[in-house]
Amino acid sequence: MTPVIDLQEITKTYGSGDTAVQALRGINLQIIRGDYVAIMGASGSGKSTLMNIIGALDVATSGHYALDGIDIDDLDEGALSIVRNRKIGFIFQSFNLIPRTSALSNVELPLVYRGVRRRERRRRAIEAMSAVGLADRMHHMPNELSGGQQQRVAVARALVAEPSLLLADEPTGNLDSRSTRDVLDLMAALHDQGRTIVMITHEDDVAEQAGRIITLVDGTIAHDRRTTARSTVTS
Amino acid sequence: MNILETIRIGLQGIAANKLRSGLTMLGILIGVAAVIVLMAIGNGASVAVTSSIESLGTNTLTVRHGTFGGDDDSSRTQFKDLTVDDALALMDPVLAPDVQSATPVVSAATTCTFGGSSYSTTVTGSWPSYFAASNSTIATGTPVTTDDVVNSRRSIVLGQTVIGELFGDEDPLGQQITCGGVPFTVVGTIEEKGSSGFLDADDVAVAPLSTVQSKLTGYGSLDSILVQATSSETATAAEYEVTAILDERHGTTSEDTRDYQILNSASLISTVQDTIGIFTVLLGAVAAISLLVGGIGITNIMLVTVTERTREIGIRKAIGAPKSAILTQFLIESMVLSVIGGGIGVLLALLATRITVAGVTPVIVPASVVGAFVVSVSIGLFFGSYPANRAASLRPIEALRHE
Structure with missing residues (x-):
């Protein structure tokens, strides 16, 4: 079975010449479908760079990356935007909802860019909002929602397009302990439904929720271990 | 998308x-x-x-006596009058085929009074063809007729501005007014032409040429001759013909010694x-x-x-x-x-x-x-x-x- 993420000898260098900074030094990583992976590392370890590459927001300097069987290496900006739209659901630390736009419209947005018809879009957005338990907050503006609720809207937006991969960048970084619990429970439930999740975090207890923890140090993988918290759901 | x-x-x-x-x-x-x-x-x-220029008629030329501008006149030995004979000469069908009519015009700045009201205006002395040449339509009554001119009758036709000033809402027809001490009978009124601010086309009073000359202006030069071309297209041709005839009659040898001037309303408009x-x-x-x-x-x-x-x-x-x-x-x-x-x-x-x-x-x-x-x-x-x-x-x- 093809892994969802297949990274081979990925390097990323910023700048050039004497000032060049090597953020990633040869990453080899396969993540199979239905896995729940936490990527850890101190600040400067290259985990954000790795997340950008996995998320098709940036391309590697060298190496080979296949997402869900698609080669990402040679794609241009336009093709990358299609990949992001169809294959990846982003969840950001700072929620990143579009201001002055209702929760439901925010959730609909990936489908708008995919060209899904209005009625179908609305139906799926309502479904996603119900899945994150916010069916009664659909017409609220982002600034009328609590942090935890905003992050759950963001999760709904990531889910709505049925991506191959949920990519979460410090999803609990801006949340209090109760909302953190809510969001982590939601992610666990999604994993139980068979979703593949990659989560970047620097908090040990958050990482322990995942089934596999990868630790980056200086742009290379230092540790890669499975936890007892979750089993891999294979389908 | x-x-x-x-x-x-x-x-x-x-x-x-x-x-x-x-x-x-x-x-x-x-x-x-x-x-x-x-x-x-x-x-x-x-x-x-x-x-407002068109209301004066687009196919008319105005031949004015004298020249504009006060350049030194020492070179001009003769300064001939513009006469009724000049006007008649312009109606020569052979020399001036594009001229439909030529109407002599004299004008006298006077004060007209009626009852208690008085109004300063210009009394125009002319022929019946004046009305067609100046694009004036008779609203009520009659225009100045050939008979009036021949007999030097003291009849007068008024424009709406003069009527308004002298009569208010009263019917002017048949009333006696006095202009420059001469009594006139109002025989007709001219339809309103509308004014455009700087030129009031309704501020007119028209009387027979003979009457105005004998009672108000005397028998000097005409002020102008109103020439009507056969159409607005022939206005320019008519202008050349008029120039040729008048140069001949006045003995004009060059443009500098010309003792009249022609205003072409078509060229004025453009x-x-x-x-x-x-x-x-x-x-x-x-x-x-x-x-x-x-x-x-x-x-x-x-x-x-x-x-x-x-x-x-x-x-x-x-x-x-x-x-x-x-x-x-x-x-x-x-x-x-x-x-x-x-x-x-x-x-x-x-x-x-x-x-x-x-x-x-x-x-x-x-x-x-x-x-x-x-x-x-x-x-x-x-x-x-x-x-x-x-x-x-x-x-x-x-x-x-x-x-």
Whole structure:
């Protein structure tokens, strides 16, 4: 079975010449479908760079990356935007909802860019909002929602397009302990439904929720271990 | 990604910042309205002056005695009078085939009184053909007739301004008025021609030539001869014929010694129209500059918007918005600003041009409405494209990192 993420000898260098900074030094990583992976590392370890590459927001300097069987290496900006739209659901630390736009419209947005018809879009957005338990907050503006609720809207937006991969960048970084619990429970439930999740975090207890923890140090993988918290759901 | 959705997103962006969008539109609005209104005023002035000249007749030439300008006359040995015989000579069907009629005119500045009211006007002494040549239509009563001229009757035909001043609402027909101490009987009235501010075509009083000469002016030179050409197309030909005949009769050898001058109303109209046209273009150009400034206002505000919404652009790109969607979104925002601004500007201009300014009724130039609107839309497209392109070219990771 093809892994969802297949990274081979990925390097990323910023700048050039004497000032060049090597953020990633040869990453080899396969993540199979239905896995729940936490990527850890101190600040400067290259985990954000790795997340950008996995998320098709940036391309590697060298190496080979296949997402869900698609080669990402040679794609241009336009093709990358299609990949992001169809294959990846982003969840950001700072929620990143579009201001002055209702929760439901925010959730609909990936489908708008995919060209899904209005009625179908609305139906799926309502479904996603119900899945994150916010069916009664659909017409609220982002600034009328609590942090935890905003992050759950963001999760709904990531889910709505049925991506191959949920990519979460410090999803609990801006949340209090109760909302953190809510969001982590939601992610666990999604994993139980068979979703593949990659989560970047620097908090040990958050990482322990995942089934596999990868630790980056200086742009290379230092540790890669499975936890007892979750089993891999294979389908 | 369908275009309607993009338009909807663009409209949301504008609605989110109502005051700013409104002020930006105001720039375009003022520009568009200014172009249309100023062009309409220029055009209105041209129409008004043209019609007031036309009310004197487009196919008429006025031969005036003497010359304009006070250059030194020492070289001129003879300064012949303009006579009734001159007028008769101009009606020669062989030498002047394009002249339909030639009417001698004398005028006397007098004060006319009726009852308690008095009014200073010019009494014109002429022939019956005066009415056709001066484009005057009899409203009530009769014109001055050949019989009146032959018998030197003291009958007079009045224009509406004179009637208003002397009689008010009373019927003037058959009444006795006194002009320059001479009693006249009002036999007819001339239909209103309308005035255009600087020239009142209704301030006239016409009496038989013979009467005015014998009682008011004496038998000196005529003031002018009103020549009617067979049509407005032949006016220029008639002018040459009149010149040839009068030069011959007056012994004129060169233009410098000519003792009369011909005013051609057709060429007067084109001169006036040319002059006003230049001013209209000048006004329009000034207004066009304000439209340009409005366009720069759009660029400015769109750049602010793009900077302010960099993060939003990053989010949209991260969840898969193609470059074209972002470009269209911001282009539509700037186009909507300019289309709404331009549209309201057109409406406002249509309203404003209903108001008469300084005696000039603005007449809208249809091309200026279409032109100003099209230019305002193009401005939206042109001045919006730089900020929109900048937004679309942002890299998602950098845009997302933007605070």
